[in-house]
Amino acid sequence: MAQLSYVSGSVGLITLQNPPVNVLSAATRQGIMESMKKALNDPKVKSVVICGQNGVFCAGADIKEFGPNISGPSIVPLIYDIEVANKPVVAAIEGSALGGGLELALTCHYRIAHSKTRLGLPEVTLGLLPGAGGTQLLPRLIGIPASLELITTGRHITAAEALQLGLVDHVTQSDTVDSAVKFALSVEGEPLDSRRISKRPCPHLPDLDAVFEAVMQKARALQYSFFAQRAVGRWSMPSGASWNTSKARPVHRAAVLGLGTMGRGITVALAQAGVSVVAVEIQEKQLNEAREHVYATLERGAQQSGVSPSCANITYSHDIQAVADVDLVIEAVLEDLSLKEKVFQQLSAICKPGTLLCSNTSSLDLNCLASQTKNPELVVGMHFFAPAHVMKLLEVVYGSKSSPEAVATAMQLGKKMGKISVAVGNCRGFVGNRMLKPYIEQSYFLLEEGATPELVDKALEEFGFPMGVFRMSDLSGLDVGWRVRKEDGLAEPVGTSGQITRLRGGRRYSPLGDILCEHGRFGQKTGLGWYQYGRPGGRVAKSDPWVFNLLEEYRARLGLTARPIDQQEVLERCLYSLINEGLCILEEGFASSPEDIDVIYVFGYGWPKHRGGPMFYASMVGLATVLERLDHYYRSNPDVPSLKPCKLLRQLVASGSPPVHKWKEITKKIQNRL
Numbered sequence: 122m123a124q125l126s127y128v129s130g131s132v133g134l135i136t137l138q139n140p141p142v143n144v145l146s147a148a149t150r151q152g153i154m155e156s157m158k159k160a161l162n163d164p165k166v167k168s169v170v171i172c173g174q175n176g177v178f179c180a181g182a183d184i185k186e187f188g189p190n191i192s193g194p195s196i197v198p199l200i201y202d203i204e205v206a207n208k209p210v211v212a213a214i215e216g217s218a219l220g221g222g223l224e225l226a227l228t229c230h231y232r233i234a235h236s237k238t239r240l241g242l243p244e245v246t247l248g249l250l251p252g253a254g255g256t257q258l259l260p261r262l263i264g265i266p267a268s269l270e271l272i273t274t275g276r277h278i279t280a281a282e283a284l285q286l287g288l289v290d291h292v293t294q295s296d297t298v299d300s301a302v303k304f305a306l307s308v309e310g311e312p313l314d315s316r317r318i319s320k321r322p323c324p325h326l327p328d329l330d331a332v333f334e335a336v337m338q339k340a341r342a343l344q345y346s347f348f349a350q351r352a353v354g355r356w357s358m359p360s361g362a363s364w365n366t367s368k369a370r371p372v373h374r375a376a377v378l379g380l381g382t383m384g385r386g387i388t389v390a391l392a393q394a395g396v397s398v399v400a401v402e403i404q405e406k407q408l409n410e411a412r413e414h415v416y417a418t419l420e421r422g423a424q425q426s427g428v429s430p431s432c433a434n435i436t437y438s439h440d441i442q443a444v445a446d447v448d449l450v451i452e453a454v455l456e457d458l459s460l461k462e463k464v465f466q467q468l469s470a471i472c473k474p475g476t477l478l479c480s481n482t483s484s485l486d487l488n489c490l491a492s493q494t495k496n497p498e499l500v501v502g503m504h505f506f507a508p509a510h511v512m513k514l515l516e517v518v519y520g521s522k523s524s525p526e527a528v529a530t531a532m533q534l535g536k537k538m539g540k541i542s543v544a545v546g547n548c549r550g551f552v553g554n555r556m557l558k559p560y561i562e563q564s565y566f567l568l569e570e571g572a573t574p575e576l577v578d579k580a581l582e583e584f585g586f587p588m589g590v591f592r593m594s595d596l597s598g599l600d601v602g603w604r605v606r607k608e609d610g611l612a613e614p615v616g617t618s619g620q621i622t623r624l625r626g627g628r629r630y631s632p633l634g635d636i637l638c639e640h641g642r643f644g645q646k647t648g649l650g651w652y653q654y655g656r657p658g659g660r661v662a663k664s665d666p667w668v669f670n671l672l673e674e675y676r677a678r679l680g681l682t683a684r685p686i687d688q689q690e691v692l693e694r695c696l697y698s699l700i701n702e703g704l705c706i707l708e709e710g711f712a713s714s715p716e717d718i719d720v721i722y723v724f725g726y727g728w729p730k731h732r733g734g735p736m737f738y739a740s741m742v743g744l745a746t747v748l749e750r751l752d753h754y755y756r757s758n759p760d761v762p763s764l765k766p767c768k769l770l771r772q773l774v775a776s777g778s779p780p781v782h783k784w785k786e787i788t789k790k791i792q793n794r795l
C-alpha cells in the first residue's frame with residue numbers, strides 16, 4: 122500500500138497506493154514505514170519524495186478503521202520518523218491533503234503543491250481534533266490565529282492560500298511529482314534542522330486570550346446555529362396555534378404546476394422524497410424539456426447517492442385536470458399575480474375537497490391567492506430557493522386564513538423533502554426577501570457615495586458571505602428586481618425625462634440598478650452586469666471599466682462627490698439595515714422568533730454559519746452598538762426609513778440587551794400592544 126521506486130538517480134520516490142484517496146490504513150502506514158526505512162538506509166538515496174497514486178496525496182486516517190482495535194503501526198511515531206530523517210523528504214501534494222494526510226506533509230521537510238490541491242484539517246467535522254501532530258506543527262509553521270481558524274472550522278483551503286500562509290513552499294501548475302523530484306535534487310545535502318517544524322518554538326501571541334475568545338465566539342455561533350435549526354421545527358402562529366397542537370395531513374400524491382426552473386427543482390425534490398408527483402405544464406415544448414431535465418437531475422443525484430432514480434414517481438401532463446385527485450398542489454407558474462389568481466381559481470374548482478393549495482411565490486400576497494378559492498384555509502405559501510432540489514431552506518408562509526393543519530402539512534412535507542422549513546407570516550417579501558431589500562438598497566447608496574462593487578463585495582465576502590451583494594445580484598439576474606421595481610412604479614426609464622431623480626415618495630432611491638438593466642446588463646445571463654463575464658452564462662466575474670465610467674458620469678451628473686468608504690461602513694450600513702428590518706419583522710409578528718430569522722439567513726441567503734445569523738450577530742456586536750450606528754446613519758440619511766432603529770431594538774437595549782433566546786418575552790409585549 123506504499124511503494125518505493127528510484128528516480129533521477131538519487132531520489133527515493135515513495136508512492137502511497139490505497140485507492141481512491143490513499144487513506145492511511147494500517148497497510149498503508151506499514152508500507153510507508155518500510156519504504157522510508159529502506160530509502161534512508163540506501164546510500165544511493167540522497168533525498169526522498171512522498172506522493173499519492175491517482176493524483177491524490179492523502180485523505181487522512183482511514184475513518185473505516187476508527188474504533189478500539191486499530192491494527193498496524195501507530196501514525197504518530199511513523200510521521201515523527203520522517204521529520205528526524207537525515208535526508209531531505211519532500212511532499213508532492215496534489216488532489217487532497219486532508220487530516221492525517223496534511224499532518225504527513227507537515228512532517229516532511231518541504232511541501233510542493235499542485236495549484237488545484239485542497240488542504241485542511243477537517244477532523245472537527247468528524248467530532249475529532251487533529252491527532253497526528255497537526256495541533257503542534259501547524260501553529261509553529263503558520264502561527265496561532267490561522268491555525269486555530271483552520272482547526273476549529275475544518276475548512277479546506279486552496280494551494281494559493283496555503284502558499285500565502287506559508288503552509289507549502291511552492292505551488293506548481295505542471296506535474297507535481299516531477300516538480301517535487303527536481304526540488305528534492307536541489308536541496309540534497311542541505312542542513313535540515315531549520316526544516317524540522319517541531320523544533321521551532323511555539324509562536325508567542327500577546328493577545329492569545331482575544332484570539333481564543335474569537336474562536337470561542339465562532340464555536341458559540343455554530344452551537345447556536347445547531348440549536349436554532351432545530352428550534353424552527355417548534356413553530357407557532359400569531360393565533361397561538363403551533364407545531365404541537367396542529368395535525369399534519371399525509372401527502373402521498375402531490376402536483377407541481379408550472380415546470381420552469383423552480384417547478385423542475387421542486388419536482389425533483391418531491392420525487393427524491395418518495396412522493397408520487399403529477400408534473401403539469403401547459404406548454405408542450407416546456408413540458409418535454411422539463412421531463413428530460415428532471416430525469417437527468419434524478420440520474421445525477423442517484424449516481425452521487427447510490428440510490429435508484431425515482432422517475433417512476435412522476436407522471437407528466439399538459440392538462441390541469443390531471444391534478445384532480447392529488448393531496449397537495451404546489452403552484453410554480455410565472456411570478457405574475459393575475460396569472461396566479463386565475464390558477465388558484467381553477468385549482469379550487471378542480472381539486473378534490475381538502476387538497477392543500479400552495480404557491481411557490483417569492484413575495485406576492487398569499488391572501489390574494491387564497492381569496493380566489495372556496496377554502497382559503499387550505500392555502501399556504503411554500504417558498505423554495507433556487508435550485509429548489511439543492512437549497513435547504515423552505516419558507517412556509519401562512520396567510521390570514523391559513524389553517525394550522527395546512528401549515529403543519531406544508532412544514533412536514535418540507536421536512537420530508539429534506540428542507541429546513543420555517544413558518545413565516547405573509548408580509549411583502551415574507552422574511553428573507555424583505556430583509557434583503559434594505560441590504561441591496563444600502564449597497565446602491567454606497568456606490569453613489571464613492572464605493573465600487575468590488576469594495577462592497579470584498580467587505581461582505583471577507584465577513585463570510587460566499588458572494589458579495591453585486592456578484593450575487595449578477596448571479597440571480599438584475600432583471601428580476603428590475604421587473605418588481607417597474608411593477609411598483611419605482612423604475613422610471615431615464616430616457617423619457619432625461620433627468621435622473623433619486624426620490625420616490627419622499628424616500629431616497631437609487632436608479633443605478635435600473636440604468637444597468639436599461640443597457641441590457643442583467644448579470645451572468647447576459648455576460649454583463651456589475652461585472653463582466655466574458656460571455657452570456659459566464660461565471661467568472663471581472664471588473665468592468667464600463668461600470669466605473671457609469672458611476673463617475675452618474676455622480677458628476679448629480680453633483681455627487683465621491684468620498685472614501687471603508688469596509689466597516691459597508692458592513693454597518695448593509696448588515697445593520699438588514700438586522701433592523703429583521704427586528705421590525707419580529708416586532709410585527711411575521712416571524713415568531715429570532716432563531717427563525719437566523720435560520721432563514723444562514724440556509725437561504727448565505728449568511729456565514731460561524732456568525733450564527735443576523736439576530737445572533739447583532740447580539741454579539743452589542744445591540745447598543747447597532748442602535749448607536751443606525752441612529753448615526755439615520756441622522757445623515759433621514760430620507761432612508763430602513764435606517765431608523767425600530768421600537769424593538771430600542772426596547773431590547775433599554776432592557777439591558779438580553780441574549781437572543783430571551784428576546785421572545787419582550788417581543789410578545791410589543792406585539793400585544795400592536
Ligand SMILES: C[C@H](O)[C@H](C)C(=O)SCCNC(=O)CCNC(=O)[C@H](O)C(C)(C)COP(=O)([O-])OP(=O)([O-])OC[C@H]1O[C@@H](n2cnc3c(N)ncnc32)[C@H](O)[C@@H]1OP(=O)([O-])[O-]
Nearest residue numbers: 142144180181182183184185217219220221243251252253
Ligand atoms: C489522524 C488525523 O488527525 C485524523 C484522525 C484524520 O485524518 S480523520 C480523517 C480526516 N480526513 C477527512 O475527513 C477527509 C474525508 N474525505 C473527503 O473529504 C473526501 O473524500 C475527499 C478526500 C475530498 C475526496 O472527495 P471525493 O468526492 O473525490 O470522493 P469521496 O466520494 O468523498 O470519497 C471516495 C471514497 O473514499 C472514501 N473516503 C474518503 N475519505 C476517507 C477517509 N478519510 N477514510 C476512509 N474512507 C474515505 C469515501 O468514503 C469514498 O468511498 P466509497 O463511498 O466510494 O466506498
